[in-house]
Each structure stands twice: as structure tokens, then as C-alpha cells.
Amino acid sequence: MTVTIAVVGAGARGQxxxxxxxxxxxxxxxxxxxxxxxxxxxxxxxxSLPEQACFTEWAELAAVPKLADAVVIAxxxxxxxxxxxxxxxxxxxxxxxxPMAPTExxxxxxxxxxxxxxxxxxxxxVLRYTAYTKVLKELVGSGRLGTISSVQHLExxxxxxxxxxxxxxxxxxxTESGPMLLTKSCHDIDWLLHLIEDEPVGVASFGSxxxxxxxxxxxxxxxxxxSCAVEPTCPYSAKRLYxxxxxxxxxxxxxxxxxxxxxxxxxxxxALETGPYGRCVYDCDxxxxxxxxxxxxxxxxxxxxxxxxxxTPLEHRKTRIFGTHGFAEGDxxxxxxxxxxxxxxxxxxxxxxxxxxxxxxxxGGDTGLTRAFIDAVVAGDQAPLGAGAADALAGHLVVWAAxxxxxxxxxxxx
Numbered sequence: 001m002t003v004t005i006a007v008v009g010a011g012a013r014g015q016x017x018x019x020x021x022x023x024x025x026x027x028x029x030x031x032x033x034x035x036x037x038x039x040x041x042x043x044x045x046x047x048s049l050p051e052q053a054c055f056t057e058w059a060e061l062a063a064v065p066k067l068a069d070a071v072v073i074a075x076x077x078x079x080x081x082x083x084x085x086x087x088x089x090x091x092x093x094x095x096x097x098x099p100m101a102p103t104e105x106x107x108x109x110x111x112x113x114x115x116x117x118x119x120x121x122x123x124x125x126v127l128r129y130t131a132y133t134k135v136l137k138e139l140v141g142s143g144r145l146g147t148i149s150s151v152q153h154l155e156x157x158x159x160x161x162x163x164x165x166x167x168x169x170x171x172x173x174x175t176e177s178g179p180m181l182l183t184k185s186c187h188d189i190d191w192l193l194h195l196i197e198d199e200p201v202g203v204a205s206f207g208s209x210x211x212x213x214x215x216x217x218x219x220x221x222x223x224x225x226x227s228c229a230v231e232p233t234c235p236y237s238a239k240r241l242y243x244x245x246x247x248x249x250x251x252x253x254x255x256x257x258x259x260x261x262x263x264x265x266x267x268x269x270x271a272l273e274t275g276p277y278g279r280c281v282y283d284c285d286x287x288x289x290x291x292x293x294x295x296x297x298x299x300x301x302x303x304x305x306x307x308x309x310x311x312t313p314l315e316h317r318k319t320r321i322f323g324t325h326g327f328a329e330g331d332x333x334x335x336x337x338x339x340x341x342x343x344x345x346x347x348x349x350x351x352x353x354x355x356x357x358x359x360x361x362x363x364g365g366d367t368g369l370t371r372a373f374i375d376a377v378v379a380g381d382q383a384p385l386g387a388g389a390a391d392a393l394a395g396h397l398v399v400w401a402a403x404x405x406x407x408x409x410x411x412x413x414x
Contacts, residue, residue, distance in 0.1 A: 003027040003377045006068040006092075008058045008083055010034035010043040012254050013097050013124070014074035018047065020370035021072075027374050030068050033061040038261055058083040066090055070120070070377050073097060076170065077177050081106045088113040093120035093377045095370075099186045100396055102178045107396050111389040120376045122369065122385050123392035125187040127317070128194055129368030132332055132350040136319070139335065139348075140195060145323025146340075148196060151304040152322075155188050158314025161357070162290060163236040164255045166310070167212045168277045172286035180288040181205075182399050185308050188317065189294070189402075190395030192306060194387070195321075198298040200398055200414045205406040207292025211310070217282035224278045226269060236281040242268050254357070294402045316356040316363055332356060332363055 005021055007014045010032055021027040029047035033055040034040040044054050055061045058075070062083070070093035073083050081101050087094055094114065100123055101107040114121040127133060140148060157166075171177045171184065181189075193200065222228040225238040242259055245251035245268075252263045260271035272278030290310040297303055316332020327338045333352040338345050352363050375384035382388050401412040 001026070001378050003070060003374050004030045004068040006031035006033070006061060006071045007043060007074065008033045008061065008071055008087075009074035009076075009079075009097075010036070010039040011074060012257060014072060015043065015046075015253075016366050017072045017074060017095060017097075017124075017370055018043065020367050021374065022047065023367075024371055024374055026378065031055065031061060033058045059086075062086045062090060066092070069093060070095065070373070077183060078102055081109055084110045085113040088117045088119050088121070091117060091119060093373075095122045095373050096124065098124040099178065099182045099399075100392055102182070104397065104400055107393055111393050114389045120373070120380070120382055120385070121389045121392075122373045122376070122387075123190075123389075124369065125190045125387070125392065125395070126362045126365030126369045127187050127191040128365070128387065129372055130332075130350075130352060130363045130365045131368075132316075132330065132335075132352045132363060133191070133194075133365075135348060135350045136321075136328070136330055136335060137195060139328060139337070140321065141197075144326055144337070144339075145321060145328060146325030148302050148321060148323050150302060150322045151192065151196060152320040153188060153192055153304065153306045154318040155185055155306070155308045156312030156315045156318070157184065157308060157310050158357075159235055159311060160241050161255075161314045162310035163212075163238075163281050164241065164258070164277070166288050166290070167236075167281045167284050167286045168238070168279055169258065172284060172288060174288050177288075179399075179403050180207075180290075180308065181292060181294070181402055182396070183288075185292075185306070186395055186399050188306055188308070189398050190392065191317075192296065192304050193391075193395055193398070196298060196302060196304060198300050198302060200296050201299050202297040202411055202413055203294060203398060203402045203405055204411045205292060205294045205402040206409075207289040207308075207406055209287060209289050211290055212281050212284070212286055214282055217280065221280055221282065223280050223283050224273065225280065226272050226278055228280065238272050238278050242272065242277065292406070296398070314357055316352075 007018050018029050031053040032043040035056055071087045072095045074097045165171050177183050218230045221230045225231045231237045245256040259277040260267050292308045294306040320329045325340050329336050335348045372385050405412040
């Protein structure tokens, strides 16, 4: 069986899922819906789509007779709900980019539509689908570490990634997109629930926008990096970041692809002179946090702490697991285990060769999720994905409770 897939939203995420599906060998992209003509044309050329299979809006695709087995929905976060509900009702299997939706009522609408229609459904929680996660999950499930007492998990966002996506970029403002914990870290919370396999019962959280604020603007800094005397010594220089992408196909795709489609010195310079990505990081309309901690309590007594911070290199997540019979720590590639009975140490290499960023495929997670989604569509069964709509919603519910806890400085029951 060849799985036919339509793509709604042909930005970076839509392109990545489409390429992963095509590379799998069991799937074919047959349609695209994308308002940006350049992105729509690029998808059409790459996947040999006829003109009649190219739509400007998702609603146009939904209005024609069903023309694919599945749909990838990779629109901006605020535009997930209506297409997800519509395509579920039309009988399409759905791969929905994370987060599911900006609010709980909207996410519940999606879950209800999916469950009512009985379609295969996946959310872009790609961390679940890496080889590294599979090995770590098997280790925890084997009992080798004993009973899990607590877990520490770190998301190192990366200083330049923070500036790109969450200070200058599309996810900088909670009103326009959502809080950082939702838009960036909802799959970390999902991953912790997946790893620990227990019901969370309480959550607390602290975090704020500590650095990317007007009052931290260096003396002499201008509103744009291209005309700033401080730029050469600023860690967040847009000139250094984006001009430095030229000549590297992966970095030209991302992050540069969000800035301009003209991958030349002149094209990048023009974009930095006129567009949002050339702004001083201390002179933007951003309000999402640049660091946050989340503390979870589980029904059987285990605890977990999650830290998200901008002030790191962009690397794989780091995790420590504290069990009653053993300790494990992982860096997204290797896992070190200490046995409390023998004192012996072992290091497992999960052979994760790709990097942690979007351009690197999230350590194999993008490919892993796409493969599992195709498996599920071929089987007509949710099981190959290992999770369903209710599982995806569970992590989102923790995120929204954590945000309430952060805003009110309380502990929220779950």
C-alpha cells in the first residue's frame, strides 16, 4: 500500500514531514495547501504536484472530494483547530504539528473530533520516536534501575535559537502564539509522562523573561543589528547568525529560511534591514519567558523537574534518572548507568548521529514519528504510534496547569 498524504502548511515543519514521508518509500505527497505562493510552488516542484493539487487555503482542500489517505497539518499554532476538526470529520488520518492548540477548549475539540471519527491521529511529539528514547524507555521498563524516585530533565534551547524563534520570531509573543512552555516545551512534558508512566497529580512552576528586555539593552545599541556599533561583541548578532548560514544547505533551510528565500549576502542584508529578524533583541515585542522550571509530583510519589533555558548551546536534552537500584544519565546520544548492587558502570551508545535542531531532524525523531504514522495508516490502527489523542492532550493539560501555577505562584492539582 502506498499512503497518499496532503500537506497543509508548507513551512519548515510541513516540508520536513513531507520529505520524511517521501523518503520512507511507502508514502507519496499528492496535494498541498499553502497561502504563500513561493512555498506552495516549492512543494509542488519537489513532489511533482499538478496545479489542481495545489490549494491556497486548507478549506479549499477540504471542500473537494477526499484525495488522500492522510493529512499533515503544519500551519501556525493558532490555525490548527479548524483544519484538524474538518479533516478528522472527512476521514483523513492526521499528523498534527505540536502544540495541538493554544487553549484547552480548542484541544478538546480536536480530541472529540478525532475520537468521534475514529481516524489515526498523531501529534508532533517527536522526542518519543528517537532511538535514544526507545533505549531509555526500555531501560526504565526493565526494572534495572529499581523504582524511579525522581527525574531531572533539561532542555537547552540555545542562545541563538532563543533569539531567532522566541525573541525575533513567530513564537515571541504569548498572545500571538502561546507561552514558551506550550510552543517549545510541550513535547518535553509529554516525554516525561511517557518515560515515567504514572499519573501526574500536582505541578508548580517558576520562570520569567529575565534578559531580553529593554533595560538590558547595551549602551550605544541601535534598533537593528546592521547599523549597531555594539553588534560585533553581541552574542545575539543577527548579522553573525544569518550571514553565517550562507553556504551551508542545512542552515540555509533553517534558520535562514524563516528570514528570507534569497540566500545571498545582499538578500540576507536586505531582510535584516527591513524584516523582524534584524531587530535588536532588546527592542522587540517579545514577552515569553527565557527560562522556566516545572516541578511535577506523580501518584506513586515520584517527582520530576524540568528546566528550559535559553542560555546554553543548542544541544540534545540532558536527563538524569534516580532509581532505588540504579542511576542513569543521558545526553540524547549516550546513556550512562550505575548499578547500586555491584557499583559497575555501563555506557550505552544509542547510535544517534544527528543533531538536536530542526534542521537535524531532532535526533531522528522527525523520521521516527513519520515512520510510525505511516505504519499506523497502513495498519488502520493507532497502535504503531504508541499514543493517541488522549495521551497528547494529557501533556498539554500539564502545560496549562504549570502556566497557571507560574502566573499565580501556586501549586496546581492535576
